[in-house]
Amino acid sequence: MAFNFPAFSYIIALIVDAFLIFFSLFHVIAFDELKTDYKNPIDQCNSLNPVISTSEYILHLFFNILFAASGEWFSLCLNIPLIAYHINRYRTRPVMSGYGIYDPTSIMNADVLTRCQREGWIKLAFYLLSFFYYLYGYVIALERDRIEHT
Amino acid sequence: MEIEPLWCATDLEKINWLEGATFVRPLFKMYQPTPNIPEQSLPNGLPPNLDTSKQNIIPHDKAHYQFNGVHSAHSSRSSSPLVRLGHIPTSQLPPARSIPSSQLPPSRSPITTATQKMAGLSVGHSMQSVNPKFSTSTPNLQSPVSFGPNSAFSPISSAMPKPKSSTELEDTAVTNSRTADITKPQQTGNHQQAFPTNSIPNQQQPVPSGSLLTRPNQQQSVNLPSSSNQPFQHNLPQQQPQLRPVAQNVPQQQPFSNQFNPPQSMPGPQLPQQQRPPAQSQAPPVAIPPFPVRGHPTNHKLHSTKTIDRHITFQVCRVLTHPPQTVSSVQGFNGPVQNLQGMPMPATNQTGPPQATYQPQASPVNGQKANLHSNRYPVQQTGSPPSQPFPQQQQSGGPLPQQPYQQAAYSSQPQSQYLASQQAPYGPQQGYQNQYQGVTEAGFNKYWGTETIDLLQTPNVLPPRKVEAPRIYLGQEVLDQANCSTDIFRCTMTKIPENNSLLQKSRLPLGVLIHPFRDLSHLPVIQCNVIVRCRACRTYINPFVFFADSKRWKCNLCYRINELPEEFQYDPVSKTYGDPSRRPEIKASTIEYIAPAEYMLRPPQPAVYLYLMDVSRLAVESGYLHSVCNLLLEELKTLPGDTRTQIGFVTYDSALHFYGLAEGQSQPHEMTVLDIDDVFLPTPDNLLVNLKDRMELVMELLSQLPNRYNNSFDNNSALGAALQVAYKMMGPTGGRVTVFQASLPNVGPGGADGERGRLAEDYSGGDASQSRKRLLQKYYNTKCKSQLVFEHGRSIDATSPPFLTPSMTPRKVSLALECSGQQIAVDLFIVNSTYVDIATISGISRFSGGSVHHFPLYKSSKALSRDNFEKCLRRYLTRKIGFEAVMRIRCTRGLSIHTFHGNFFVRSTDLLSLPNINPDAGFGMQVAIEESLSDVKSVCFQAALLYTSSKGERRIRVHTVCLPIASTLHDVIHSADQQCIIGLLSKMAVDRSMQSSLSDAREAFINVAIDILSSYKITLNLGTSTSGLLAPSCLKLLPLYISALLKYAAFRTGPSTRLDDRVKAMVDMKTKPLYLLIQQIYPDMYPVHNLESQEVILNSEEEPVPLPPRLQLSARCLENKGAFLMDVGDQMIILVCPNVPQEFLMEALGVPSYDDISEQMYEIPVLSNLRNQRLHQFVNYLNEDKPYAASVQVIRDNSPNRVLFLERLIEDRVENALSYHEFLQHLKTQVK
Incomplete structure (x- = not known):
């Protein structure tokens, strides 16, 4: 049973996706803390910004590049909306001079806060679902590979 | 019979x-x-x-x-x-x-x-x-x-x-x-x-x-x-x-006719x-x-x-x-x-x-x-x-x-x-x-006139006197009187719509404007062991709570029932026990508590003042140092504070100059730090010194400072470094940093982007060549690509957002936030003659709860600007100040506050951190209705400001406002508060122009006017038969104000506005209290040539004050033989027309003839005759409400300065802007 490239990209996506799930959990919790006045927005943004913008966006982009390389177009298509959203989000981040997409000075505005929180939940759901999809994709890729070899 | x-x-x-x-x-x-x-x-x-x-x-x-x-x-x-x-x-x-x-x-x-x-x-x-x-x-x-x-x-x-x-x-x-x-x-x-x-x-x-x-x-x-x-x-x-x-x-x-409005879409059952x-x-x-x-x-x-x-x-x-x-x-x-x-x-x-x-x-x-309210309003x-x-x-x-x-x-x-x-x-x-x-509709449309104003038919829409804030009627005399003054707390509506859809239908913005630290002549101060607050939501007890019985009260914000402490039965005034409703807390909705120890995280801080002064070449040339130092010398003893008050000075050009005021020295000791990239304090102490102990040294320093840098030709200004030092010096205590900035900060950390500055200057000058423009575009594309929304997508000018938004490095933002965290507020005095990038440097004030004062083209040789600067500074130095403040806004369940406007840092969903609070700071909040309010009769907003007074006392100032609920669109629209709406709109528009573009903001203004008038038209239910532009009386000034806003420095188009002025105008929109803001947007104009024959009222000192009617800001209101005073807030301009009666010139102005009015007539001489007295009384009367007296300038109609006056006649058509009437016509075509 050979380990082909599509299967590799799926297993990577699987692992990375697990991280992403944790990130979005972290994200949701962080905003909940903010909302309940548990944490200072400055600290919260300082901890959130690197996780979200650098890690999450880059990781997500990374396994999608793998998908593209391995020709898994369907999986890629599933992720394209989120990529577009991420790019747009980064492009219009409030503090242009920094890389962070959360601005402690505006984050406490109730509308921003609720939007971010909703975003966290939606992403969490998306990553969870796609986790199982990647698992399935991984198995399929292996199967396909096995069938071809036999 | x-x-x-x-x-x-x-x-x-x-x-x-x-x-x-x-x-x-x-x-x-x-x-x-x-x-x-x-x-x-x-x-x-x-x-x-x-x-x-x-x-x-x-x-x-x-x-x-x-x-x-x-x-x-x-x-x-x-x-x-x-x-x-x-x-x-x-x-x-x-x-x-x-x-x-x-x-x-x-x-x-x-x-x-x-x-x-x-x-x-x-x-x-x-x-x-x-x-x-x-x-x-x-x-x-x-x-x-x-x-x-x-x-x-x-x-x-x-x-x-x-x-x-x-x-x-x-x-x-x-x-x-x-x-x-x-x-x-x-x-x-x-x-x-x-x-x-x-x-x-x-x-x-x-x-x-x-x-x-x-x-x-x-x-x-x-x-x-x-x-x-x-x-x-x-x-x-x-x-x-x-x-x-x-x-x-x-x-x-009147009342009668008013009622002719049909109640719109009344939900019957409700x-x-x-x-x-x-x-x-x-x-x-x-x-x-x-x-x-x-x-x-x-x-x-x-x-x-x-x-x-x-x-x-x-x-x-x-x-x-x-x-x-x-x-x-x-x-x-x-x-x-x-x-x-x-x-x-x-x-x-x-x-x-x-x-x-x-x-x-x-x-x-x-x-x-x-x-719910039954016990309260049985x-x-x-x-x-x-x-x-x-x-x-x-x-x-x-x-x-x-x-x-x-x-x-x-x-x-x-x-x-x-x-x-x-x-x-x-x-x-x-x-x-x-x-x-x-x-029948025919013949009755007339009646509508009684209720509704056809704006097109009403050129003189201004009331002759000040526009009063609409009163809030709660239905109980006692409550009405107890309600918070509209000067302090003002809502865009005097009745809150009962649900969100009703609010949406009315198209009115919902929000409150607060002026929490306003100077008050009468303020009940209470010192007690227990401050009575709701245990669930921490609301302070207020006149609008419901008493279940004499031992318990029901919170009017969260409806929890709380116990009343024994002590609360005691009436401090009559010194007897009994009815809790006699307590001052229940009688007044603006009240101040002296906070007990549990409200302090640390001992109250002393008043600490640090002055940072720009001593670059431009600064020296402007000569502001003389004014500042002289004023400080005069006011040193009146600075708010107690025996612990500390003071310090730092000057900066391309280096930082510290002044050690060590005990025992006869001279201040200057230390210069050249390393501005990695700043440090030259000595650990004696930079901030106790004012009382070192008074002589400080005075000595102040007398030396103005001339100390006369021979300096350093063009650089290291504001960023200076701020960092300030942070280091004040970190342990917190306090107020006052920055005097005269040139573009260009070196050191956080120095403004020099290129950006130059480009912006070119642009604001309006003479950029084509190639320059291309370069500019390129610059945008490379540096500010995100927010690149040029006006109309094609032409660019200095109004596009990249210039309006601060080009702050994360470091600078974080400095502002750190300052906020250490209870340091930075106030800016900008006395520039060139571009200084206020958009960027005002950020430090914005998040630290400071204030920004701008004196464009300042030269101390110009009497007017110096006068203005000194008045402003004097007020600044002596006004009340509160340190390490936080303000929390609470509102009745079902409402939520979602966007804050003003200078502060939002630390939590309802908590504003204000390192300093001053009496001239105003705040705005947008409010959303999240749940239906139909089961309550009234809603409350409570703002509680916890601060340390300059005397080192921890105090809480609480304002509570209570508003009734309206269930019909008709009610809602007729409860609108036009001035407050304008105040809130302008704040929202500033945000809009920062986030997208100025033209967006302008469009938003027009849309608001159209929407509101349209919804009103629907309320009227007149069908198509009406002509004209109908507005309810409570909104009749809205289009006027909006058309004025479109011509206001912050939002007007065209190259004639300097970028700094525009940004400063925007900052003002965000931070000025409403009454000053309205005056800036739509200045008051009065005829003053016949004051002696005008109606007279008595002012607080029982002196007669003439009250001329307000005039529309239009040239048609000017007469050839009159004199007109325009009150712009911090400035009054008197325009004297050529054929003004000789007596007026002689007696009121003290000049022999029209031509003798000099170009620099900046005051009205005091003469002993009726006309002159009346004029003075009138000017003083206008000054009463202002934080500091406005400067007065008298202008002949043929002097070049007349532009100052004429440019503010904003109802007339000006270059590339509609006149008020045209604006109305435009609205009319859009209102459906």
């Missing part, structure tokens, strides 16, 4: 049929005659007062007829009743129906022929067509089924238990319809004829007599809702005044809920109006009929019940008698017999209605006493000046904001309105 002359008058009027005036008058008369009626029945003992008039009175039949005639004529109202015969609304019917033909009046001696005719006509007509029309016209009320006689009677008793039930409504309706069928004795006929007025007394009659059980009940039940209705109460006074003869006529009419139980019905008239309220048809036009129906019903009821009584018993007569009493004196007596009888019955009903809230509305009207803007435009005249009067907003849409009068509306 006293009455007769009146009659004649009315008839005449009717013939000429003038607007609302005539309309009201008939009513008034009707009241008068009614007293007479009972006299016939006198035998059983009339009240003495009535007796007096007995002899003169016409026999009662006659009187009635007259009234009838008049009334009917009146109701038909337009000059020719005939025309309308075909489609007379049911409104007219009632009177007509009930009248037996035999009674028809024709020959009454007092009545003029005209009236008689009219009466006859309407009556006759109505008789014929009554029944069918009636039923049809009020479809929702009366189902055909209900017409049956039985239903009419039976429902009454059932109505009692459930006053609000819809069935009841039907009942009343039924009875009404019945009336037509029943043949009545004379009496009935009379009553019905007289109906609008008569009906009132009738209702009351039944109550007193015990035998009349069923009827009275019904009445009461009916009454309940409406009487409890606040708006209605307002009506009351209006109605009552009618009784009083002449003088008040005008005001009375109304009753909100209404308060009228346990204590006040004046008899109050009880009357309720009827209309009850059944709201969704359709407005139907309203009128219904109201009428109700009236009729009552009449009928009375009739039905009475006839037997009248025959057999005294009581029967009693009824009418009482009517008499009640009717004539409603205005004055609240205890008339009918009322008294009412009360007991009404109260049980109340219990049923009790809701009783019907007392309407404002009859007398109240009038004075207020007058306040809110005299009708007189606007008279030239007929419509305007009426509209302005009634529309005194309070009235407009407060009127009960459902008052009895409204019933009439509706009638009229129903009657």
